[in-house]
Amino acid sequence: MAQHDDGVAGPDGVAVPDGANTAAGSAIVKAHAREVSPGTAVVPSDGLQNPGFPPHRARLTDTDPKKDKRAERQVSGLFYLSIVGSIFAVAAYIAFPIVPGDMASVRMNTLMLGLGITLGLLGIGIGAVHWAKALMSDVEIVEQRHGTRGTDATRAKAVEVFTLGNKESGFGRRSLIRNSLIGALVLTPIPAVALFRDLAPAEDPVALLKHTMWAKGTRLTRDPSGTPIKASDVTLGSAFHIIPEGLNDSEHKLEEKAKAAVLLMRLKPEDLTELPERASWSYDGIVAYSKICTHVGCPVALYEQQTHHLLCPCHQSQFDVANHAEVIFGPAKRALPQLPIAVDSEGYLIAQSDFLEPVGPSFWERELN
Numbered sequence: 001m002a003q004h005d006d007g008v009a010g011p012d013g014v015a016v017p018d019g020a021n022t023a024a025g026s027a028i029v030k031a032h033a034r035e036v037s038p039g040t041a042v043v044p045s046d047g048l049q050n051p052g053f054p055p056h057r058a059r060l061t062d063t064d065p066k067k068d069k070r071a072e073r074q075v076s077g078l079f080y081l082s083i084v085g086s087i088f089a090v091a092a093y094i095a096f097p098i099v100p101g102d103m104a105s106v107r108m109n110t111l112m113l114g115l116g117i118t119l120g121l122l123g124i125g126i127g128a129v130h131w132a133k134a135l136m137s138d139v140e141i142v143e144q145r146h147g148t149r150g151t152d153a154t155r156a157k158a159v160e161v162f163t164l165g166n167k168e169s170g171f172g173r174r175s176l177i178r179n180s181l182i183g184a185l186v187l188t189p190i191p192a193v194a195l196f197r198d199l200a201p202a203e204d205p206v207a208l209l210k211h212t213m214w215a216k217g218t219r220l221t222r223d224p225s226g227t228p229i230k231a232s233d234v235t236l237g238s239a240f241h242i243i244p245e246g247l248n249d250s251e252h253k254l255e256e257k258a259k260a261a262v263l264l265m266r267l268k269p270e271d272l273t274e275l276p277e278r279a280s281w282s283y284d285g286i287v288a289y290s291k292i293c294t295h296v297g298c299p300v301a302l303y304e305q306q307t308h309h310l311l312c313p314c315h316q317s318q319f320d321v322a323n324h325a326e327v328i329f330g331p332a333k334r335a336l337p338q339l340p341i342a343v344d345s346e347g348y349l350i351a352q353s354d355f356l357e358p359v360g361p362s363f364w365e366r367e368l369n
Contacts, residue, residue: 053140061134071134072174078127079180082188085119089191092116093198113191120188127184131177137168210358212244212260214339219245220264220288220349223257229264230347234286239303240264242288244351259359261291262339263300264349265321267308273323281340283349288339289325292360293317295332310336334362 061068092112099105166172219228223241226248234240242262250256269285281287289310293300298314308322317330325336337359340352 056138056140059134059138062138068135071130072177075127075131075135076176076180078123078130079177079184080123082120082123082127082184083180085116085121085123086184086187086190087116089113089116089120090194093191093194117191120184120191124181124184124188127181131169135170135174135177139168209259209360212354212359213247213250213256214244214260214351214354216351216353217344218351219344220262220341220351221245221247223261224248228348231283231286231343231349232347234264234266234349236266236268236285237305238266239305241291241301258297259292261299262288263291263303263310264288265303265308267322271308271322275324278324278338278340280342281338281352283341283343286341286349287321288341288349288351289319289321289336290339290355290359292336293332294327294334294336294361295330297360300336 061071089112092115093109096109096112097105098109171178220242221228221244223243226243226245228245229240229242240263242264243257244260247253247256247260264286265288266284266286272282272285272287274282291299291301293312293314295312295315295317298312300310300312300317300319302311302313303309303321304311308320309328310319310321310325312318312330312332315331317332318328319325319332319336320328325338327333327335337355337357339355341349342352344350
């Protein structure tokens with residue numbers, strides 16, 4: 001019985017005719033896999049559908065003109081309440097002053113001031129919310145995402161949005177709400193202005209900052225004991241923290257000390273570089289400079305004996321004592337003011353005068369001599 005062999009299996013399991021293998025080196029032809037039509041993809045039938053917007057529910061103010069007018073009066077009333085609260089806060093701050101040492105006055109001042117500020121802020125806040133919920137346009141919209149690049153068309157669209165917002169909110173045509181809101185916004189910051197202004201001295205702050213307790217003949221005393229110091233007590237390379245005589249008995253001790261604190265140091269006279277007009281401001285190598293940094297007013301209290309440098313620990317400004325306390329590093333822009341000193345008949349160090357320039361950080365009305 002004859003055997004029929006139509007071909008042999010190729011490397012990919014594909015039948016290859018016998019004739020293809022009769023010749024050595026003959027190529028094997030591969031068959032490609034059958035492509036599947038994309039139409040046979042399975043589409044899930046349980047996907048979420050867009051439910052759309054719920055049915056719009058008209059507000060009372062949309063259907064009843066009387067309700068609309070009443071809501072407008074309520075909003076403007078809240079804004080006027082804010083105005084009253086802001087004015088009351090300023091009036092209460094003046095009418096109920098804080099008496100030093102009287103805690104009852106502190107509580108009353110805080111209570112009345114807090115009530116006024118609360119009315120001022122709540123009036124605007126509640127009024128704005130009521131305005132938006134009762135009177136502004138109540139239409140659901142879908143905002144599509146778009147590119148952020150500004151073009152002429154984008155700017156024109158922005159103008160259109162503002163115009164539409166004005167139309168929908170009624171800001172332009174509801175003059176009662178508009179005017180009361182503007183008044184409330186203008187008066188709301190007034191209590192803060194009154195509070196911040198009261199942080200400054202009641203007297204002219206410029207004059208107060210330009211002068212300290214130092215005067216001609218005032219003795220230099222140790223801080224904090226107030227003991228007078230003699231020139232012989234100041235040894236070479238030493239540094240003393242100094243306050244003016246009588247500071248401890250001052251009614252405003254801390255305020256005066258913040259301006260009058262001084263550092264006293266002794267160098268070799270030949271190490272000092274002194275201007276001719278300041279040659280008499282030191283005594284036998286002893287110099288006195290303000291302890292208040294000219295950057296932001298921190299105490300300059302770190303003295304390096306070998307380099308004669310003063311270091312401010314707050315922001316690392318450095319001053320060269322041997323050269324008029326000039327700034328050699330850091331954010332400070334001015335040298336430390338020098339206090340002219342001398343010695344009285346008993347050997348105690350005294351001031352020749354007050355500082356000839358304002359101490360501490362520069363301020364907007366400073367005029368240097």
